[in-house]
Amino acid sequence: MKLSAFFLLPALLRECIAYTALSDTSLRALPPATDSDFNIKDGKLLAPILIPRVPGTPGSEKVLKHFIDFFTNNLPEWRLSFQNSSSTTPTSHGKEIPFVNLIATRDPPWILDGHEGEVGRLALVAHYDSKLTPTGFIGATDSAAPCAMLLHVAQSLDASLTKKWASMEAEGAGSGLEDHKGLQIILLDGEEAFQTWTHTDSLYGARALAEEWEDTMHPAMSTYKNPLDSIDLFVLLDLLGSAEPTVPSYFRTTHWAYQLLASVEERLRAAKVLASSPKKSFLPEAEKDESCRWLGGYIEDDHLPFMARGVEILHLIASPFPHVWHTKDDDGEHLDIPTVQDWAVITAGFAAEWMDLEGFLESKSERRWEEEKSEL
Numbered sequence: 181m182k183l184s185a186f187f188l189l190p191a192l193l194r195e196c197i198a199y200t201a202l203s204d205t206s207l208r209a210l211p212p213a214t215d216s217d218f219n220i221k222d223g224k225l226l227a228p229i230l231i232p233r234v235p236g237t238p239g240s241e242k243v244l245k246h247f248i249d250f251f252t253n254n255l256p257e258w259r260l261s262f263q264n265s266s267s268t269t270p271t272s273h274g275k276e277i278p279f280v281n282l283i284a285t286r287d288p289p290w291i292l293d294g295h296e297g298e299v300g301r302l303a304l305v306a307h308y309d310s311k312l313t314p315t316g317f318i319g320a321t322d323s324a325a326p327c328a329m330l331l332h333v334a335q336s337l338d339a340s341l342t343k344k345w346a347s348m349e350a351e352g353a354g355s356g357l358e359d360h361k362g363l364q365i366i367l368l369d370g371e372e373a374f375q376t377w378t379h380t381d382s383l384y385g386a387r388a389l390a391e392e393w394e395d396t397m398h399p400a401m402s403t404y405k406n407p408l409d410s411i412d413l414f415v416l417l418d419l420l421g422s423a424e425p426t427v428p429s430y431f432r433t434t435h436w437a438y439q440l441l442a443s444v445e446e447r448l449r450a451a452k453v454l455a456s457s458p459k460k461s462f463l464p465e466a467e468k469d470e471s472c473r474w475l476g477g478y479i480e481d482d483h484l485p486f487m488a489r490g491v492e493i494l495h496l497i498a499s500p501f502p503h504v505w506h507t508k509d510d511d512g513e514h515l516d517i518p519t520v521q522d523w524a525v526i527t528a529g530f531a532a533e534w535m536d537l538e539g540f541l542e543s544k545s546e547r548r549w550e551e552e553k554s555e556l
Contacts, residue, residue, distance in 0.1 A: 200538045201533060229328060236277040248282070255284075270375035283367075286341055286362060288360065290359075299362045303411045304527065307372075309369050314508050333527050344537055411486070411492075421519060441463055441494070441530045462523070
């Protein structure tokens with residue numbers, strides 16, 4: 181990413197899509213972000229991403245395999261798809277560099293193949309590539325940790341989605357927009373510039389995916405005309421994982437979503453669920469009004485090709501940037517793990533509310549019982 185020179189949910193959307201705030205009981209039932217997942221040495225989600233992963237290199241292939249194995253082995257109900265492209269870069273000497281975007285989608289089970297145009301989705305997005313320079317750059321906040329956070333969201337909500345949709349099927353689902361809400365995790369390749377950030381040397385994967393999805397039309401008479409139109413909200417996580425982050429509300433048109441996310445953080449802190457103790461909220465601008473300054477567009481990032489095509493954006497990027505930004509110090513040792521864990525839980529809480537999972541999150545005692553049964 182590069183620095184460059186409606187407070188309310190729209191009425192129609194508000195009427196069509198349920199959004200039920202999680203109760204304190206459900207907030208406490210959100211799966212914790214544990215050391216076994218987020219330890220920088222052997223955490224199952226985070227540690228495998230903390231390597232150099234420049235597009236087209238073995239490191240990139242290894243991290244992509246980690247993502248694929250995670251979903252295939254643990255969350256088989258998620259549908260994996262890939263969007264491939266290639267491009268020369270200012271440093272490739274005419275050679276085509278491959279870029280691979282991974283899209284993991286969990287739709288209601290009654291949505292059959294060929295009917296994707298009937299599903300509106302919450303898209304949670306991060307880039308998984310790392311910068312070519314300096315040599316050995318890890319990019320822990322940029323964006324290994326955000327990728328691990330999204331894996332946590334998927335594993336945290338998977339069982340609850342299954343339970344909710346089974347209940348809906350038993351009651352005869354399929355008649356309204358609420359019956360057609362899905363969750364999508366998009367892991368983008370090629371965000372970083374290879375030499376100097378320009379409109380052509382950056383956002384390789386995002387530009388290719390947005391263009392392809394714009395041209396991929398759903399069947400005539402579908403509710404959503406193409407995969408871009410199916411994105412109800414595009415939530416981009418970047419530069420997260422340092423202590424004491426400040427994430428502003430960048431866009432007036434999605435300030436309502438920022439407010440909902442800030443409310444999740446506030447309630448999780450009140451419930452004493454979170455691990456960090458910052459001096460102020462991660463999301464301190466919930467009270468902004470129309471007279472305030474909006475910085476949308478000031479920071480260039482993977483959202484730009486999607487925003488240019490009309491997708492609504494919630495940009496979760498720290499401002500100011502972490503002091504380790506684009507230096508070799510942006511590594512696992514410089515992450516603040518309690519902050520990383522809190523972002524994972526906050527994002528899961530927001531997604532759980534979006535997917536209307538109140539009443540479907542398993543309590544800690546229920547999870548222990550299921551784990552004990554699986555070990556028998």
